[in-house]
Amino acid sequence: MSSTVAPHAAAPRPDLPATDGHAVEPRENYLNVDYGWKSWLLSTDHKRIAVMYLITIMFMILVGGSFAILLRLELATPAGDLLQSETYNKIFTMHGVVMVFFFLIPGIPAVLGNFLVPIMIGAKDLAFPKINLLSYYIFLAGITLTLIAVAMGGVDTGWTFYTPYSSTYANSQVALAAIAVFVTGFSSILTGLNFIVTVHKMRAPGMTWFRLPLFIWAQYATSLIIMLGTPVIAITVALVGLERLFHIGIFDPTYGGDPVLFQHMFWFYSHPAVYIMILPAMGVMSELVTAFSKKRVFGYHIMAFSTLAIAVIGFFVWGHHLFVSGQSTYAGVMFSVITMLVAVPSAIKVFNWVSTMYRGDVWLTTPMCFAIAFLGLFTVGGLTGIFLGAMGFDIHVHDTYFVVAHFHYVMVGGMVTAFFGGIHFWWPKMFGRMYPENMGRISAAIIFIGFNLTFFPQFILGYMGMPRRYHFYPEEWQVLNVLSTAGATLLGTGYLLPMIYLPWSLKFGKVASKNPWGAKGLEWQIDSPPTTFNFDKVPIVTEEAYAYPEGSRHQREAEVV
């Protein structure tokens, strides 16, 4: 393994002409092997399925993003002028449903995970390729149902579907949306199951558990959460659907049903779902930080174990969403304490990424710019999570913009930033072309500034008491809201840029070499783009993950002198 990777000093940089980009006929790879539409739609190749997911998910970002723009436009003025309250309720619900279930949850696992899990462990494909394709079509079915629900008038319950409003009183397409969420859940269950079996059974010789890249650990832990959590949300929304269609009374207080039981069941999944969104992002972070610091990750084992710790502890904190729902004080205190425990493994990760960069050979490429943006934004999101985990403070800011700002810092600042960082990092591998580097850096900067401008004012608004989910507000809050809307415009521009220059690069980008970053890992030893079966012969792994030369940059430079 080590012999095939160029030494650091000789690593080609994208600003230099790619070394193996001669004008010869390109070798057969997974993209040019067959151009027929059937060869895509019926493909069981994990890489093609990843590309189909990528296109679908990008479409969903545009849908969810346009809802967000409508919300921010409405909130530019204190009066409810652009949207009426019913419409506003539907728009924020659909924004949440689309973004959570069709982007944040599947985003990294279904796109980067599908593409990279088999390659990173030295396998030809996932363990169950047909099930992988099935999961994609189930995902499409979920999207179709959601879009039908939108076309038929939308849903106005909030993405949380709280009972008894959703089950008894709401006058919108709740049942259809519940079925959509139910169906989509099976897509993520099948993906998770596939990853678990693949990591257990398909590793190449020599690829021991503690040689796995941290991205794989993250996908594995995420898959565990998906398997244990998603079935619970499935049965929960199924009960809401049944209640709505047949009035069976399960969450209806008239029959003794308990609406708070719904909240317990919902958050039993939906809190861990936060880690379904952020753990894969943390996996991407570990890859980016090591590759662009040219240094072995600081504390590999503790990074792997902290990933598992987050997955496990995450299942025991759901009650922090019920501090004001009539939960007993003792339960509240316990949930509060356990919630704070999650901060420990999360902080370990942040410290270890920073320690990895410390005295490393930091190379500020676009993916690294996204990684550094992640560090800042996730830290703010994580720390305000501790505020919210503290019961007393939570009661003050419950259901205010403080909460909205917090989870956007974690979800958008964390997951979406890492997603874009990962897409740029592996873009040359996926499509064999380099993206325009300076455009990438500019969009990372715009996203970072736009993001903070959008969501930091919301912390202040929330602390001052502005409740979430209203389409109008008192005039004294207009300045901060206008700042937020202006930031959202910038942020939207930042996200649109890669959606333009990335497809552009498919035709006009420089041809990428096998390993444009000089990075370690099996994926950088095979062709860009890979052949259909990834490896010509089964690789034999002989070294640890991230086996960059020992010592800091200064020591290495001293050696050269």
Added chain:
Amino acid sequence: MSSVDATGLAHHFEDLEQQHESATLGMWAFLITEIMFFGGLFGAYVVYRTMYPEAWENGSKELDVFLGALNTTVLIGSSLTMALAVRSAQHGKNRQVIGFTFLTMVLGFVFLGVKIVEYHAKWEHHLIPGPHFMFEGHLGGHEELFFALYFVMTGTHAFHMIIGAGLMIWVILKAARNEYTPQHHSHVEMIGLYWHFVDIVWIFLFPLLYLLGRHGHASIGH
């Protein structure tokens, strides 16, 4: 593309052993998701039973223990025939696989038939939750919750059995083409695991719904 060679080995596996181990682990992982799925329902059952013990006893007494016990026997019998089908597949005896799988299916349909008889009786007694629900001449009441969970839990269980029966048709078709060999019979084993799981769910449903609190005197809750 996902191609399979003459021994039944798919292209992306190294050998049949790896393929079989992957299928087995995948099936167990799937059953864990199933446990969590039913777990949500069992959780709701526990919460409401604790809240309304009397309603639960009253509800239990409306269920037909004889038919429930009969169905338990039928299902345990079907687990036996399923296990025999798996054993036959391991020995590559495709004709026996057909016979035992068919028998398992028949027992599955007997179970579902009895369930229909039970559901029909509930219909006649206005015990279907919804606008027409009546318990001892009264509208609504907490007994409705018991019956809501009864129908959702047994209905979900029955749905799993129908899926299982569908999978068995597939096994029979494959066995009819003599596809099972001592080296290659994962399908039958996986469907066997699934079927046993569905049986075990019933083994929990039967006492929880039919038996528990049946002989109580509505005093636990006080």
